[in-house]
Amino acid sequence: MLEELYRDLRDELIRWCTTMTQDRSTAEDLVQEAFWKAINNEAMLQTMTPPQRRAWLYQVVKNLFIDRTRHAAYEAVMEELPETAGDELPSEYDSLLSQDLLRRLPEDERVLFVLRYIEGYNSTELGKLFSLSPGAVRAKLFSARQHLKKELED
Structure with a gap:
């Protein structure tokens, strides 16, 4: 067959x-x-x-x-991300989003989180970049925020 x-x-x-x-x-x-x-x-x-x-x-x-x-889009974005995200964070996020906290996020959530909240992309732009719907991007960002919240509580 x-x-x-x-x-x-x-x-x-x-x-x-x-x-x-x-x-x-x-x-x-x-x-x-x-x-x-x-x-x-x-x-x-x-x-x-x-x-x-x-x-x-x-x-x-x-x-x-x-x-x-x-995967190719993800790899391209990963190559462009700064090695140390902490240096580029606005001062109001310094204490909240340390490098250590960002490292604890699952990799796909970390990439989206950095691109959204540090680089300034919106959900629609990220969706196009990663072939995801804007809703899927927002869901991953929500999950990232939940992970960070849990880490801060621990």
Whole structure:
């Protein structure tokens, strides 16, 4: 079943993915990853009809592309963040947001927190940067504030 799926859909998926990525090599990597996922989910795929398998593979490739895009954006932002956030904090935040507190935040929350409250980005801008909805950004920022609040209480 997997061999047939590979034979029938590989080239089609690569063409579609090349359109998304604008790079054939990246497209081939994404399609290969998708087929690895198919191998790991063979039992589930066998319960599906051929059109469902095709749709599943397209969705997997799309999700892998989104994950890579988010990761690349995240890496780019991480390279631009200052090594010591404490030096750039407004004075009213000095005692509240020490480097030690920021280090205790989960990495994704820390990046968003620094970009929002120190660099001045808004939720919409951060959402575009990380391919997240503004609501998801606000939820992560809320979680970061809760983590900081808990750290301050301890």
